[in-house]
Amino acid sequence: MGIQDQENAYKVAYEREKRARLKAEELLENKSREIFLQNERLKENLDLLQKQQTTILQNEKLATLGTIAAGMAHEINNPLAFVKSNIESLGRYHCSYTRLISFIQNINEALPSTVQADLEKLFEEEDIEFIQEDLPELMTDTVEGLTRVRDIVMNLRSFARIQSTGRSSANVVDGILSTLKLLNSELKNTVEVKLDLEPIPEFPCNLNELNQVFLNLIINAKHATEDREKPIIEISTRTVQSEIIIEITDNGSGMSEEVEKEIFVPFYTTKPIGSGTGMGLAIAYGIIKDHDGEISVHSIEGQGTTFTIKLPTHPSESIE
Amino acid sequence: MKGVIFNVLEEMVVEQYSMQVWNEILESQSVDGIYTAGESYPDEELFNLVSSISDKTGMMPNTLIEAFGIRLFKGLATRYPLFIEAEDTLKGFLKSIDSVIHTEVRKLYDNPNLPDFEYAENTDDTLLMRYRSPRKLCILAEGLIRGAATHYDTAITIDHPVCMHKGSDHCDLILRFI
Known part of the structure; x- marks a missing residue:
């Protein structure tokens, strides 16, 4: 074989090797692309799973809190009932006692002077005059305190879904409109309300309870937009298959992920002490769950919040 | 690289x-x-x-780089025919560089240091491609564009009035389709 033939043979082999390398590189790149795309899909699925896990954990937590709330409500309700009854009796007793004091004061002059002196001393020692002044106020404050305890117990019961829920066929859009009418003075001139209310079928529900949910959400949305130059609340309704979807969106301050996770927990509030009970959304959660529905929140800090309510048009409890 | x-x-x-x-x-x-x-x-x-x-x-280095750009297009087109097949026209292909091709390249390679392209189309059949890259390989880009023009059998002229080699932070490549 001549030198030229040998060189040609090397060239042919070189070109063959080069083609083989290109093929190998192509294979590697195709595999890299496949891995990249699979990785993207895995990331998406992981993200979805993490979100679902968060929701499951949140629901479990809320279910546990619901059981605790129900227990607490029951345990507080029993002593509350007799305390309330006793306070009513004490009120009546106070009237009798007042009559007795007045009677003693009236007959005072007819009594022997030694008895008068003893009585005066006793009145002074026991500070009867002050007791007479203070008792009505104590009774009023006690009744007020008991009313607050009763309200808290009722709220806990609402969250725990242990209240009877009388249902009748009603239109949720009407409920939203009547809630807005109720809030007219609160919202007028302060926030723009945009409505996109598609007609939705009537379905068995407790409209009074659902109105409370709308009221809580709208009031919250209004508070969240207080610092905004152009506060807007958007409310929409639509039906997707056998589900009614209600969305209440605001362009307010939004909330962090941490707050989002706790938002339906009873007594959780971001408002200053004394400004909110922290029960509004917990009650909303309880009411929607009671309707076999779902309530969820999506928020971006600094941009706004959307609450989404999904209600089945055929909940498990039949029309009463 | x-x-x-x-x-x-x-x-x-x-x-x-x-x-x-x-x-x-x-x-x-x-x-x-x-x-x-x-x-x-x-x-x-x-x-x-x-x-x-x-x-x-x-x-001359610039002549060599441009000639290499033309040859590089051919080499890349042979290796990655998918990108060429996806576009029927030169303009369509050039406009797909930043949004399609570079996106695909990023799928394959970590940190590929790709140049940025911005586009502006004028009614008089010119296309402005604004090139930005710390490598300042605008001459290579010109060659690649010429290689693409040959592939798509489209006659073009390229003006390069603004250049990173003349102190600008970008290069303007103005393509006229003739």
């Missing part, structure tokens, strides 16, 4: 000169010349090779 660029440079030198010339160039730069398409190599290594080719062949 990705190895595939070196691979095409080698092809060009071997085709136009000889395997021996390429071996001598590698030897003069004291590099082993083993370049794998997906691997990254120092930019300096490519620039030194181009400079060495210019010295050896007597071609």
Whole structure:
């Protein structure tokens, strides 16, 4: 074989090797692309799973809190009932006692002077005059305190879904409109309300309870937009298959992920002490769950919040 | 710089000169010349090779870089026919570089250091491609565009009034379709 033939043979082999390398590189790149795309899909699925896990954990937590709330409500309700009854009796007793004091004061002059002196001393020692002044106020404050305890117990019961829920066929859009009418003075001139209310079928529900949910959400949305130059609340309704979807969106301050996770927990509030009970959304959660529905929140800090309510048009409890 | 660029440079030198010339160039730069398409190599290594080719062949560096750009398009088109097949026209192809091709390249390689392109289309059938890259390889980009024009059998002129080599932070490549 001549030198030229040998060189040609090397060239042919070189070109063959080069083609083989290109093929190998192509294979590697195709595999890299496949891995990249699979990785993207895995990331998406992981993200979805993490979100679902968060929701499951949140629901479990809320279910546990619901059981605790129900227990607490029951345990507080029993002593509350007799305390309330006793306070009513004490009120009546106070009237009798007042009559007795007045009677003693009236007959005072007819009594022997030694008895008068003893009585005066006793009145002074026991500070009867002050007791007479203070008792009505104590009774009023006690009744007020008991009313607050009763309200808290009722709220806990609402969250725990242990209240009877009388249902009748009603239109949720009407409920939203009547809630807005109720809030007219609160919202007028302060926030723009945009409505996109598609007609939705009537379905068995407790409209009074659902109105409370709308009221809580709208009031919250209004508070969240207080610092905004152009506060807007958007409310929409639509039906997707056998589900009614209600969305209440605001362009307010939004909330962090941490707050989002706790938002339906009873007594959780971001408002200053004394400004909110922290029960509004917990009650909303309880009411929607009671309707076999779902309530969820999506928020971006600094941009706004959307609450989404999904209600089945055929909940498990039949029309009463 | 990705190895595939070196691979095409080698092809060009071997085709136009000889395997021996390429071996001598590698030897003069004291590099082993083993370049794998997906691997990254120092930019300096490519620039030194181009400079060495210019010295050896007597071609002006800018002429050589542009000629390489034209050849590079052919090399890439052979290796990645998908991107060419996806577009029917030169303009369509050029406009897909930033949004489609570079996105695909990012799927394959971590940190590929791609240039940025912005586009502006005028009614008088011109296309402005604004090029930004710390490598300042606008001449190579011009060559690649000319290579693409040859592939799509489309006559163009390229004006390059604003250039990073003249102190600007970007290059304006104005393409006129004639």
